[in-house]
Amino acid sequence: MIFESLDPPRAELTEMMAATTEFAANFLEGLPDAPASNLPSTTKPLDPPAEGPGEFADLLARFKEAAATAVETAGPGYLAYFPAGGLVASSIGEFLSSVVNRYTGVGSLAPDMVAMEDSVVQWLCREFGLPSTAGGLITTGGSLATLSAVVAARHDRLGELHGTGTVYVTEHTHLCVAKAARIAGLRADQLRVVPVTDDHRMDAEAAEELIAADRAAGREPFLLVGTAGSTSTGTVDPLEELAGIAERNGMWFHVDGAYGGGFQLTERGKAKLRGVERADSITIDPHKTMFLAYGTGVLLVRDQATLRAAHTVDASYLQDLQRDPWPPDYCDLGPELSREFRGLRMWLPLHLHGVGAFRRALDQKLDLAAVVHDGLTELSEVDVPVRPDLTVNVFRLRSGGDEENRRLLERINATERVFLSSTRLRGDYLLRLCVLSHRTEPQRVREALSIVRSLVR
Numbered sequence: 478m479i480f481e482s483l484d485p486p487r488a489e490l491t492e493m494m495a496a497t498t499e500f501a502a503n504f505l506e507g508l509p510d511a512p513a514s515n516l517p518s519t520t521k522p523l524d525p526p527a528e529g530p531g532e533f534a535d536l537l538a539r540f541k542e543a544a545a546t547a548v549e550t551a552g553p554g555y556l557a558y559f560p561a562g563g564l565v566a567s568s569i570g571e572f573l574s575s576v577v578n579r580y581t582g583v584g585s586l587a588p589d590m591v592a593m594e595d596s597v598v599q600w601l602c603r604e605f606g607l608p609s610t611a612g613g614l615i616t617t618g619g620s621l622a623t624l625s626a627v628v629a630a631r632h633d634r635l636g637e638l639h640g641t642g643t644v645y646v647t648e649h650t651h652l653c654v655a656k657a658a659r660i661a662g663l664r665a666d667q668l669r670v671v672p673v674t675d676d677h678r679m680d681a682e683a684a685e686e687l688i689a690a691d692r693a694a695g696r697e698p699f700l701l702v703g704t705a706g707s708t709s710t711g712t713v714d715p716l717e718e719l720a721g722i723a724e725r726n727g728m729w730f731h732v733d734g735a736y737g738g739g740f741q742l743t744e745r746g747k748a749k750l751r752g753v754e755r756a757d758s759i760t761i762d763p764h765k766t767m768f769l770a771y772g773t774g775v776l777l778v779r780d781q782a783t784l785r786a787a788h789t790v791d792a793s794y795l796q797d798l799q800r801d802p803w804p805p806d807y808c809d810l811g812p813e814l815s816r817e818f819r820g821l822r823m824w825l826p827l828h829l830h831g832v833g834a835f836r837r838a839l840d841q842k843l844d845l846a847a848v849v850h851d852g853l854t855e856l857s858e859v860d861v862p863v864r865p866d867l868t869v870n871v872f873r874l875r876s877g878g879d880e881e882n883r884r885l886l887e888r889i890n891a892t893e894r895v896f897l898s899s900t901r902l903r904g905d906y907l908l909r910l911c912v913l914s915h916r917t918e919p920q921r922v923r924e925a926l927s928i929v930r931s932l933v934r
């Protein structure tokens with residue numbers, strides 16, 4: 478397939494799309510039986526692109542090969558870290574968005590498309606009970622959403638001088654908060670670690686004491702970070718109490734719901750996340766809890782003006798761009814200027830499947846995590862130290878140290894039917910099993926349990 482122009486003639490386009498569709502259909506059909514991991518012992522650097530043209534079929538074949546040597550993060554057996562799967566409707570949205578390649582860094586160049594993206598953000602604001610001043614944007618992930626939240630908090634509460642400002646986290650707060658603080662120009666000693674209670678939640682009383690002591694010592698506490706679903710155990714901090722502390726102390730309250738935020742769409746999740754509606758900003762990762770492909774985070778803020786104030790910088794070469802209050806100019810809400818249109822990757826699946834489909838799928842994950850918890854608890858050989866708030870379970874062999882547990886994880890993953898990860902809690906090595914992919918059905922969960930059972934006995 479060799480064509481002169483950089484745009485393919487219609488016949489070639491049709492042919493490439495047909496081959497792509499064929500690949501996608503085969504891939505999706507093969508997922509239930511694909512090995513949960515298939516990692517080569519070595520990976521070699523590849524040749525640079527040639528001067529002359531290649532054949533699409535060859536190139537697709539090479540992509541297919543590369544995709545095959547990987548942890549099968551899209552498959553039903555992926556129970557490590559935070560599984561997501563990847564919705565097909567979302568991928569189609571990606572393709573359509575980049576074909577039309579509209580500019581959505583500002584609202585005025587493609588207003589109706591920016592309105593599509595904003596409609597998704599606004600829908601999320603309502604789901605989280607935020608007021609009509611709320612807004613936000615779709616980012617590439619939780620880390621970037623958190624960066625903008627930290628920058629907005631710093632700008633809103635401290636202004637330009639932030640050398641004495643302090644941020645409050647726990648040992649279970651995601652690393653992206655420390656990273657965001659560093660990029661935002663804060664020193665390591667401006668990050669204050671609040672102790673956790675026995676059940677791994679931020680100790681609200683200890684937080685209030687530390688904040689008061691810091692203030693007395695001349696520090697300026699400005700940002701309190703609560704986690705709605707920690708990475709290690711999926712535990713939700715006492716958000717209601719933390720919101721009260723932030724309010725009493727004039728601090729910005731950020732909720733990291735990168736993992737757990739999506740469960741706000743369910744009744745049980747909403748009950749666990751009570752207090753999140755009082756947040757000044759919320760991070761959500763649709764590439765975790767809404768089953769989208771990697772590269773989609775969301776930042777919601779209580780008052781869109783705070784986000785704009787923290788990020789807006791102007792330049793003379795942008796003078797032709799009309800800047801209206803709505804639809805939003807995303808370049809004023811985050812670090813990016815040019816960006817891909819991220820709206821359709823959420824808008825399309827939400828409209829195609831309906832919101833109810835997401836609520837039901839997430840509800841099912843909560844049920845399945847309970848099945849895992851009960852199944853593990855029944856095994857006398859393992860200790861299951863945490864009752865899950867959401868869908869993360871951790872466990873370890875009762876007899877045997879870290880090394881035996883590490884080997885158990887290796888043996889579980891060697892079955893290639895499931896893929897788990899591990900973490901540490903108070904120094905102890907724990908295996909970690911998170912049910913989250915829309916593709917993980919009851920059958921695979923039962924299989925995971927029977928694999929664990931057979932290997933610990």
Ligand SMILES: *Cc1c(COP(=O)(O)O)cnc(C)c1O
Nearest residue numbers: 618619620651653708735736762
């Ligand atoms: C995944 C995660 C993040 C980081 O999000 P990325 O999308 O990986 O950048 C932050 N916080 C929590 C709790 C997470 O689970």
